[in-house]
Amino acid sequence: MYTHLRRFFTIALIAATCVFNLPARADEPTQHETDKVAQAVNEEEHKIEHKLEEHEAKFNIGEMIMHHIADSHEWEFSHGVSLPLPVILYSEDRGLEVFLSSNFHNEHHEYNGYHLVHGESEQIVPVDEARKIYDFSITKNVASMLISAVILILVFTSVAGWYKNSKGKAPKGFASAMEVIILFIRDEVVKPNVGPKYEKYLPYLLTLFFFILINNIMGLLPGSANLTGNIAVTMTLAVLTFIIVHLNANGNYYKHLLSPPGVPGPLLLIMIPVEIVGVFMKPFSLMVRLFANITAGHIILLSLFGLIFIFQSFVIAPVISLFALFLNFIEIMVAFIQAFIFTLLSSMYIGTAIEEHSHDHGHH
């Protein structure tokens, strides 16, 4: 064993001296020659790099997928056909600045002292790095969110109009279709989980369900934004649920948190941190579940379509298309299921926080 090691070190030492001595010895001949060689090597390297770049420019599936699921400052419907969206920046020295994202369409992606960086996701950075800016742009996701908000408001105010105008009539048409879902959410999701005071939380939970549902489904349309697969959106929703839960929680809930009944003293040292982690785990799981499900669905679909471009074969394309069609149906199901689960878990969290139990504290 020892001899092996020794031999290894000796060889390593010799190799190292050779490597370090090489450039020193190469310097010795005329400067001219070495420059030429270096230039040639550089040129070769450039060529290889260029080739690699070209190859990458042809098709890079990872880049394509990231480009599709990330947010953007313009709405690209297909390659080269895009709708510029307003960029809104706030900085302390310049105040509010509003301009169209199409201004970045130049060689350096630069406008008015700002630089649009195309990394994994798009980002606007000031050229002067000392400045700090806040980006409130109407990005593709924000635009999609606004469209979904308008659709939601139009749809449900028109449904509400039907209820106002035809009192005492049997449900009919679109109103009855929505009614089925509303009743399902009210009777199967909210009522049994929130408890007798469910009516107070019903508007929030109904909006939550339909907002997630419509954005899940809109996200499946070609060329659309991936709103519910964006962590900022799911985080906002989860935090709102968290705030509602903890604003309305009763004393019982907080008491259980700080002194879980039936737990012996020494165990409290472990239990209380666990309970407190649990409190933050709930919204965190809400956030990650929706984000991961929707993003994963999009990645799978995009990977399948990417395969068509990688293989570039007439035999593969129909097979993959069929498979993608099948997955699309699954994604529609997932859109409903995830909206349902988010609403269900939100109502369960609210329900446990406002639950009155005057009887024994033995069960959880």
Place this chain on the structure above:
Amino acid sequence: MSLLTPNPGLIFWMLVVFLLVVFILSKFAWKPILKGLKDRENEIQGALDLAEKTRAEMAQLKSDNEKLIAEANAIRDQILRDAKDASDRTIAESKDKAAVEAQKIIESARETIRNEQAVAVSKIKKEVATLSLEIAEKVLHRELEDKGAQEKLIADLASSARLN
């Protein structure tokens, strides 16, 4: 990793838009829709309750009616029975009375007959006495004229007297 870093601008817009949607929908959509649904449910429940109540009332009415009919039948039967009894009694009474009356009439008729008989007997007796006296007178008369003839006459008279 950019996927996992929330963008503050998007959070801002998300908060603004989502809270606005919650507010607008709560006020202009969920309130009337949920109220409409609740009203309709109450209406349906009310109608069902009313139907149940009406059915109970109908059942009550039916049983009341049946009871009334049974009572009326009982009363009718009673009345009929009473009437029959009364008529029976009347008939029996009048029969008795008639029998008594008839007895009386028969009795009086017998009395009359007896009286008439007695009168007739006494009359006959008187007649017979008168007739005997006449016969005796006539006999006596004839005796005075012819002896044979007298005897014959007496024989005749005697035979005729036996017939009486």
